[in-house]
Structures are given as C-alpha cells and as structure tokens.
Amino acid sequence: MIEKEKIRNEVILMLQSFSETEKKSIEQTLYTNLFASKFWKKANLIGITLSKGFEWSTMPIIKRAWQEGKKVSVPRSIHASRELHFYQIEQFSQVKVGYFDIKEPIVEQTKRIHKEDIELMLVPGVAFTKKGYRIGFGGGYYDRFLRDYLNPTLSLLHSKQIVAKIPIETHDVPVDYLITERGIFSTAVTEQKE
Structure with a gap:
C-alpha cells in the first residue's frame, strides 16, 4: 500500500x-x-504499549496507573502469527528490548493477561481518520487483536495526526475514541460501546 506508506511517512x-x-x-x-x-x-x-522515539510517551501513563493501583499490561508481538499477547508488568525492569527495538515484557517474569480482562486498550497509531481508522506501524497486529475485543479502545494523538482519509482494508478495525490536545472525541462508527 504505497499511499499508506506515504501518509505514514508524512505524519512521522x-x-x-x-x-x-x-x-x-x-x-x-x-x-x-x-x-x-x-x-x-x-x-x-x-492495555498499553511501551512507546519509543517520536511516539507520545506512555511511561507517565503507566506510572500514573501504578500510583492509582491499576494493573498494566503491555504487548509482546508473536511474529509467526502476527498476534499480540499481553502481559502484566509491575515495574519497568520486567521489560526488555525485542524485535525492531520495541520494548516488550519479559515473559518469564510476568503473567499473561486474557484479552477480555483488559478493561481499556490504548491503541498506538501514526495517522487517524475522524472515524477512528488508523495507520499504525504496519503488520496489522492491533487489527487482529481488536477484531473481537469488546471493551473501549482509544488512541492519543495530536489533531495534526488526523487525516481526511486513509485506504481502509477489510481487516481494519477502528478505535472508539480519539484523545487529542483539544479533548476526547467519539468516532461515530462505534457509538454503542458507551
């Protein structure tokens, strides 16, 4: 998808x-x-990723969650099947740098969390439409995970990351809410998840 790549690069x-x-x-x-x-x-x-580079930092969110007594689960990519498995972390020493320089949970030190137990999923992305469709980092890992995920999903982004349209494929799953510097917006597609 050349157009997706072009939008991704421009927004980055x-x-x-x-x-x-x-x-x-x-x-x-x-x-x-x-x-x-x-x-x-x-x-x-x-559920939240461990950010890197130009991404909005998720570390303060994770720290705040711990301070409030919330549990935090972070994804590990299973490359053979392009799946995400989430593991609960209680401190940053339980993560290591894995594939593509992405920080991932150390499986031996953490507990796997079932999808239905994650009550809120913060979904990463590069570019978004107002309807919650997104261009991520390629690979479709989150789209596969979100296909049968039933709890609220939201993404943190700057309003400049919202684009008029992106090529949508059949497996793409939109997020429910966009949080920007201007506030929180429902994506019209899945209003019923309130």
Whole structure:
C-alpha cells in the first residue's frame, strides 16, 4: 500500500518536527484529557504499549496507573502469527528490548493477561481518520487483536495526526475514541460501546 506508506511517512516527519518542549507540552494535555475521562476512571486493568522515539510517551501513563493501583499490561508481538499477547508488568525492569527495538515484557517474569480482562486498550497509531481508522506501524497486529475485543479502545494523538482519509482494508478495525490536545472525541462508527 504505497499511499499508506506515504501518509505514514508524512505524519512521522510532522511529529518529529515538534521541539522537545512542544512535545512535552502536548503530552501533558493528552495525559490530562486521558486521566479526566470516564474510561480511565472506570478501568482497573489497562492495555498499553511501551512507546519509543517520536511516539507520545506512555511511561507517565503507566506510572500514573501504578500510583492509582491499576494493573498494566503491555504487548509482546508473536511474529509467526502476527498476534499480540499481553502481559502484566509491575515495574519497568520486567521489560526488555525485542524485535525492531520495541520494548516488550519479559515473559518469564510476568503473567499473561486474557484479552477480555483488559478493561481499556490504548491503541498506538501514526495517522487517524475522524472515524477512528488508523495507520499504525504496519503488520496489522492491533487489527487482529481488536477484531473481537469488546471493551473501549482509544488512541492519543495530536489533531495534526488526523487525516481526511486513509485506504481502509477489510481487516481494519477502528478505535472508539480519539484523545487529542483539544479533548476526547467519539468516532461515530462505534457509538454503542458507551
């Protein structure tokens, strides 16, 4: 999908153009909007990635979850089947750098969490439409995971990451809510998950 690749690269360049100060300021607003949401308040067990590079940092979210007594599960990619398995971490020493420089849970030190036990899923992505369709990092791991995931899904992004349209494939699964620096928005597609 050449068009997807083009959109992905353009948005990544835009994200990399934020200064460190701008990025931190945007992140603070995203965190504030997330922590004020009913989804965050209701969830006792969250699913979240370990961010890197230009991505919005998820470390403060994980730390806040621990402070509030929430459980945190992070994904491990199973490359042969392109699946995600989530494991509960209680400290950052329980993760290591795996494939593609992605931080993943150390399986021997953590407990696998069943999909239906994760009460809120924070889904990473690069570009999004207002209907919650996203361009991630390729591979379709999250789309496979989300196909039969029934709890709320949301993504943190800057409003500049919202694009008019992206090529949608049959296996693509939209997220339910977008949290931007301007607030939290429902994606019209799955309004019934309230």
